[in-house]
Amino acid sequence: xxxxxxxxxxxxxxxxxxxxxxxxxxxxxxxxxxxGPSGCGKTxxxxxxxxxxxxxxxxILIGDRDVTDLAPRHRNIAMVFQSYxxxxxxxxxxxxxxxxxMKRVPKPDIERRVREGAxxxxxxxxxxxxxxxxxxxxxxxxxxxxxLVMDAPVLLMDEPLSNLDALLRLQARADLKRLHREVxxxxxxVTHDQVEAMSMGDRIAVMREGAIEQCEPPMQLYTNPASQFxxxxxxxxxxxxxxxxxxxxxxEGDGFRLPLDGGEGAPGRAPLxxxxxxxxxxxxxxxxxxxxxxxxxxxxxxxxxxGPTALVTVLVGAAPVKVEAPVTTPVRxxxxxxxxxxxxxxxxxxxxxxxxxxx
Amino acid sequence: xxxVAAARSPRMNARTWDRVLxxxxxxxxxxxxxxxxxxxxxSAFSRPNDVFTYPKPLLPTDLSTETxxxxxxxxxxxxxxxxxxxxxxxxxxxSLAFGAPAGYALARFTFRGxxxxxxxxxxxxxxxxxxxSIPLAVAFLRLGLYDNVLGVALVHSAMALPFxxxxxxxxxxxxxNELEEAAMTLGCSRLTAFLRVAxxxxxxxxxxxxxxxxxxxxxxxxxxxxxxxxxxxxxxxVLFALQQSxxxxxxxxxxxxxxxxxxxxxxxxxxxxNLWGGR
Numbered sequence: 001x002x003x004x005x006x007x008x009x010x011x012x013x014x015x016x017x018x019x020x021x022x023x024x025x026x027x028x029x030x031x032x033x034x035x036g037p038s039g040c041g042k043t044x045x046x047x048x049x050x051x052x053x054x055x056x057x058x059x060i061l062i063g064d065r066d067v068t069d070l071a072p073r074h075r076n077i078a079m080v081f082q083s084y085x086x087x088x089x090x091x092x093x094x095x096x097x098x099x100x101x102m103k104r105v106p107k108p109d110i111e112r113r114v115r116e117g118a119x120x121x122x123x124x125x126x127x128x129x130x131x132x133x134x135x136x137x138x139x140x141x142x143x144x145x146x147x148l149v150m151d152a153p154v155l156l157m158d159e160p161l162s163n164l165d166a167l168l169r170l171q172a173r174a175d176l177k178r179l180h181r182e183v184x185x186x187x188x189x190v191t192h193d194q195v196e197a198m199s200m201g202d203r204i205a206v207m208r209e210g211a212i213e214q215c216e217p218p219m220q221l222y223t224n225p226a227s228q229f230x231x232x233x234x235x236x237x238x239x240x241x242x243x244x245x246x247x248x249x250x251x252e253g254d255g256f257r258l259p260l261d262g263g264e265g266a267p268g269r270a271p272l273x274x275x276x277x278x279x280x281x282x283x284x285x286x287x288x289x290x291x292x293x294x295x296x297x298x299x300x301x302x303x304x305x306x307g308p309t310a311l312v313t314v315l316v317g318a319a320p321v322k323v324e325a326p327v328t329t330p331v332r333x334x335x336x337x338x339x340x341x342x343x344x345x346x347x348x349x350x351x352x353x354x355x356x357x358x359x
Numbered sequence: 360x361x362x363v364a365a366a367r368s369p370r371m372n373a374r375t376w377d378r379v380l381x382x383x384x385x386x387x388x389x390x391x392x393x394x395x396x397x398x399x400x401x402s403a404f405s406r407p408n409d410v411f412t413y414p415k416p417l418l419p420t421d422l423s424t425e426t427x428x429x430x431x432x433x434x435x436x437x438x439x440x441x442x443x444x445x446x447x448x449x450x451x452x453x454s455l456a457f458g459a460p461a462g463y464a465l466a467r468f469t470f471r472g473x474x475x476x477x478x479x480x481x482x483x484x485x486x487x488x489x490x491x492s493i494p495l496a497v498a499f500l501r502l503g504l505y506d507n508v509l510g511v512a513l514v515h516s517a518m519a520l521p522f523x524x525x526x527x528x529x530x531x532x533x534x535x536n537e538l539e540e541a542a543m544t545l546g547c548s549r550l551t552a553f554l555r556v557a558x559x560x561x562x563x564x565x566x567x568x569x570x571x572x573x574x575x576x577x578x579x580x581x582x583x584x585x586x587x588x589x590x591x592x593x594x595x596x597v598l599f600a601l602q603q604s605x606x607x608x609x610x611x612x613x614x615x616x617x618x619x620x621x622x623x624x625x626x627x628x629x630x631x632x633n634l635w636g637g638r
Contacts, residue, residue: 071548078544079544089556
């Protein structure tokens with residue numbers, strides 16, 4: 001078993017900086033998710049850990065071993081690829097046993113471990129089939145089994161679920177999480193799907209333009225995003241942001257005024273100490289807004305019932321704000337409403353940098 | 360009911376027409392290729408004197424191997440067949456040994472000047488052998504390669520290489536790089552990943568390239584004629600003998616030369632279709 005330590009690695013492709021001075025520690029047995037939009041460098045980072053890309057500078061340690069200059073096969077890792085990369089000219093059995101054969105594991109051992117791996121992913125009936133005879137989900141499981149039987153302490157996964165249809169993805173997500181609990185490998189998992197990241201990761205590293213924006217457990221990311229980007233990327237719907245300035249203890253923006261000291265008597269609010277006139281962003285989650293009296297005036301634009309709750313889009317000034325309310329809430333389009341913010345859950349960010357202000 | 364049938368029938372008609380058109384053109388194309396073959400076959404397998412009969416019997420009523428026997432029995436034919444085979448095999452070995460790695464590099468790596476390499480590879484095709492032949496003959500005389508199967512094989516390799524490079528590049532581009540990377544994470548080095556994963560998957564395409572190379576070499580007549588005197592390949596011999604030989608001899612030679620190509624294409628049909636994206 002081994003953790004991963006990534007120390008100030010830099011990677012560029014020609015003039016593009018793909019990774020800008022990244023440091024990250026993955027604990028032994030942890031499930032860490034690299035999350036970000038396409039082109040943020042998450043796959044590059046994973047490939048650097050795997051040894052499929054060489055870094056320009058910085059070190060990568062797996063366990064206590066510096067693997068920076070080692071070939072992939074000497075790094076003690078196993079990897080699941082986005083395309084699964086199941087070998088089309090081999091049966092499922094040979095696919096799963098391929099890595100063991102390369103490591104010259106004795107034949108009976110290979111057979112036993114292939115059988116165990118196949119059992120773990122319910123692949124026993126397909127052992128003698130070729131990949132072309134399998135469905136996408138089955139191929140994905142072959143790729144996972146092939147990586148697992150290697151018994152490598154580190155498991156790397158590059159968007160392994162992105163090619164599955166929605167229903168299968170839910171199932172596979174739960175399966176992978178169960179597998180991780182059973183085998184307890186240190187796992188680095190790349191995805192652009194924040195729901196996948198939230199539901200699977202022990203911690204999530206949110207990446208943007210080659211840098212890690214924030215790396216924390218899912219719920220902390222959700223409730224306490226370090227930046228506008230993280231708040232906007234995590235959660236569905238994303239966090240709402242209202243732009244304004246503080247002036248004499250009041251936060252003012254397009255179409256609203258929000259007193260900063262107490263307001264409607266919210267307990268536990270940390271008073272915001274910033275110089276007057278600074279431009280700020282107020283960030284708040286949809287479920288932390290209530291319809292009430294005497295709050296911020298808004299106009300209902302769209303009501304989307306989602307089952308137990310409804311997603312209501314309202315306009316504050318010209319800015320759209322999403323509110324999650326019980327589906328029974330009597331609001332209609334074009335109605336004027338008033339919004340009360342659960343002030344303990346307001347996050348303040350600098351309007352120009354997007355960085356969260358210390359509380 | 361009848362309304363449905365009426366609505367359906369024009370569409371059916373359109374589809375039938377499509378079929379007629381497709382099959383009609385296919386048959387026409389097939390005949391275009393097959394009829395000459397058939398006539399050559401008829402003449403090659405009839406008695407030498409029957410070649411001149413007119414009108415020709417279109418059915419092989421009077422088959423005879425006499426013509427073929429004369430052809431195969433004449434001086435130099437057997438030796439030149441051996442020469443042709445040796446040259447073709449050497450050409451395959453040389454052009455694949457150099458062309459396949461080049462194709463692999465073009466398919467896998469983006470390097471400075473990749474486009475230029477691709478262009479230059481094709482540009483070698485712009486020089487007619489006719490222009491190169493005299494300097495080549497002189498050079499080969501100096502190197503001791505003149506009138507030598509190796510010399511001919513070298514020239515054929517030079518002619519086949521652009522084709523081999525581009526085809527193998529296409530073949531390797533069709534083998535996902537992720538497969539090789541997966542193999543590398545599973546304990547392979549770059550070389551073993553290539554040998555265990557990319558090569559087996561590319562084999563059908565490489566075989567097709569080899570067959571094509573064989574056909575190029577087998578049919579090549581100009582360089583073979585210029586660069587040999589006694590070590591004639593079959594096309595060179597046939598060309599040389601053409602003026603002096605009777606018509607039936609030409610038919611027999613033509614048939615004998617066309618056969619390997621047809622047989623190989625027949626066996627390689629599947630791979631060729633794969634190569635061009637069909638099924």
